[in-house]
């Protein structure tokens with residue numbers, strides 16, 4: 001019977017895709033009005049803006065991740081585990097790669113999934129712009145796995161430098177990219193090393209040397225100037241170095257070679273600049289931009305095929321008010337997911353859909369455990385700027401994750417999870433120290 005239902009396949013259960021699958025599952029799947037299928041190559045979901053906290057052990061993935069199988073069961077959609085690798089628009093199918101176990105043995109071969117409507121919500125990865133040595137010598141923060149690797153590296157080198165086993169007197173960390181990701185990561189690492197010291201780690205915070213390397217004249221260049229000044233002052237006060245107008249020409253195993261000839265040494269090198277969609281997206285026969293992002297109309301339909309939609313970081317979407325492309329943020333992915341859920345329901349009922357218009361809510365950047373900085377367009381309207389900083393801003397920042405949890409679990413469960421988090425933290429280290 002479900003064979004006859006309209007099949008909506010969503011690829012990617014991230015900030016946008018999981019919220020969309022949840023809404024459509026509840027509205028259509030549970031009522032058997034459509035068959036909703038979510039595809040992801042990972043069995044669990046972690047909200048990507050939290051990856052810098054995973055990388056420092058401030059967030060324990062075992063406690064915060066959402067298992068797609070369980071979530072699908074409770075929310076009226078089906079979960080298919082596997083990485084999408086191809087698209088056949090004539091047959092209206094997507095191809096999933098074979099799934100292997102930890103030893104590389106095949107558990108299930110390649111398989112096809114049929115769709116009537118397809119939504120691509122695959123996210124993006126950092127863009128190294130082809131910088132020589134970046135892939136080989138840098139760590140990235142694209143996935144929870146990347147974040148876990150970085151966490152282990154920071155722990156290992158902290159121990160080695162703290163006990164002089166590394167032969168170096170300082171733990172040097174270079175982060176390319178002074179956008180929200182790079183700034184949040186730098187502040188979080190700084191906070192973590194101090195916290196670890198309180199827990200008895202040998203590495204003294206004075207032995208930590210973090211440098212943010214930014215090509216633009218200021219960090220957070222997409223934010224108003226006063227915000228980036230506040231963030232720079234906060235970081236510099238803590239001893240974090242901020243190198244602006246600094247373009248990385250090459251990366252080696254010892255650090256970064258800048259275009260002006262300077263060298264920045266770093267034992268841990270992280271690339272957190274730029275965003276591009278995965279290269280294979282450009283080979284699907286859909287129209288893409290130079291960053292492999294799928295070009296969509298104001299109704300988030302691909303320019304090539306009206307039955308295929310794209311949202312979030314993998315889409316190049318206009319903002320509905322004349323500006324050519326929205327930035328790659330969770331805020332955009334969230335609004336697009338909410339809008340598209342309504343639009344697909346209308347479309348299924350034969351009703352017309354009106355274009356998506358992005359409503360900027362401001363931006364928030366975390367500067368460690370106790371402080372953040374941001375602007376609040378949601379409160380005072382997008383035409384005026386109202387800036388927040390300090391602990392109040394941090395509370396607002398933290399509430400963004402709670403909003404995502406509410407979208408994915410409903411308000412009651414989101415509040416219970418919040419209380420559970422508070423209780424779990426009583427009497428436990430605030431960091432994962434192993």
Ligand SMILES: Cc1cc2nc3c(=O)[nH]c(=O)nc-3n(C[C@H](O)[C@H](O)[C@H](O)COP(=O)(O)OP(=O)(O)OC[C@H]3O[C@@H](n4cnc5c(N)ncnc54)[C@H](O)[C@@H]3O)c2cc1C
Pocket residue numbers: 011012013014015016017039040041042045047048049050051052082083084085121122123124141142180181184311312313314328329330331332333364365366
């Ligand atoms: C450290 C960090 C901090 C950030 N902070 C903020 C912030 O404060 N505010 C903000 O608004 N934004 C922030 N962002 C950006 C934000 O995380 C992204 O814009 C947002 O997650 C994009 O949502 P998405 O749904 O497009 O993709 P994602 O959330 O990245 O999800 C993509 C999903 O697709 C899956 N997938 C990928 N390829 C395939 C495939 N081939 N087959 C099947 N599944 C696949 C992935 O497993 C993943 O589950 C931050 C990003 C980082 C890395």
